[in-house]
Amino acid sequence: SHVFKALASGxxxxxxxxxxxxxxxxxxxxxxxxxxxxxxxxxxxxMQLAGTKDIEAIKHAPLLHQAASLA
Known part of the structure; x- marks a missing residue:
């Protein structure tokens, strides 16, 4: 997931x-x-979970920040 996040971040x-x-x-x-x-x-x-088919699609994938919950 770190590789995906890095590529999606540019x-x-x-x-x-x-x-x-x-x-x-x-x-x-x-x-x-x-x-x-x-x-x-x-x-x-x-990539499958994010619905991306190739590296170029990763670069256009939106990254959403999820705030940590205090549960």
């Missing part, structure tokens, strides 16, 4: 440094591939 790219370093440390090249696969999978789920 970012042209999103850095994934720390997760990729962890993946590299834990599993080498396969660990990095696994991180990319997981992030891609999570982004596709968020």
């Amino acid at each position: 970012a042209d790219l999103v850095a994934l440094g720390r997760p990729l370093i962890y993946g590299l440390n834990l599993g080498g090249a396969e660990g990095v591939k696994s991180v990319f696969d997981q992030i891609n999978h999570e982004l596709s789920i968020v």
Whole structure:
């Protein structure tokens, strides 16, 4: 969801440094591939929930701020 929010906020790219370093440390090249696969999978789920079909649609998706409730 962080990647989606960054793109919807106007970012042209999103850095994934720390997760990729962890993946590299834990599993080498396969660990990095696994991180990319997981992030891609999570982004596709968020895109489906938001009704966006591609990256260009994300850039035009409205972001709504939800105030924290004091329940």
